[in-house]
Amino acid sequence: MKKILLLVLLTISFASAEEIVHEVSRGRHHKGGEVRIETVDSSADQFVAKLKYKIIKKFYIPISNSKLQGELSQELPTSFATLEGYESLERDGELDLEKATIKFVKRTDVGQYYDSFEFQILPKNGKWKATIWYHPDVESLGWHRSEITIYAIPVLGQYNVSSSLKN
Numbered sequence: 404m405k406k407i408l409l410l411v412l413l414t415i416s417f418a419s420a421e422e423i424v425h426e427v428s429r430g431r432h433h434k435g436g437e438v439r440i441e442t443v444d445s446s447a448d449q450f451v452a453k454l455k456y457k458i459i460k461k462f463y464i465p466i467s468n469s470k471l472q473g474e475l476s477q478e479l480p481t482s483f484a485t486l487e488g489y490e491s492l493e494r495d496g497e498l499d500l501e502k503a504t505i506k507f508v509k510r511t512d513v514g515q516y517y518d519s520f521e522f523q524i525l526p527k528n529g530k531w532k533a534t535i536w537y538h539p540d541v542e543s544l545g546w547h548r549s550e551i552t553i554y555a556i557p558v559l560g561q562y563n564v565s566s567s568l569k570n
Contacts, residue, residue, distance in 0.1 A: 421543045425566035427458060433471070434459045438566040440546055442484075449478050452544060454533070456551070458564060475531055475551070477503055477524055486539045489520040502527055508534065514567075516540065516547055530554055541568065 427436035436458040444451040458471040478500065482488030489507075492498055497506040508521040516538040524533045536548040547568040554561050 423543050424569045426569045428565045432464050449480055452477050452479055489537050
């Protein structure tokens, strides 16, 4: 009975999960941009976190704007929709999934979010990595800050993008 109730609550929370919008911080070759994070394709065991990014380049970068936008998707266990999932990751240190490894880094204070969970998603395809900060007071997935490294942007090669929750 408890499992059924938990499944119903998770399904309702995923169905009503809002998109989180992050503002991209200025970088070496970009002026800013936006990252949108949402949950899609949720089931009893897992959900997909989709990160849509759009980077606004500086005028001297000789690549088209279309190369600086895209999507990254990662399947995550439903436990990552709750505080208990992050506490479990902290206890275990890392979680090995079919397509990625999730590693707990540390708890840290970031701005108004005290005792945030810092963790990394390391996809096995090696195309990108993400460091993400979770706090239970943040709506939807609770991710209030991210640092994404994309390994294959044309001309630029490896590139880092930092973002935080848009006010």
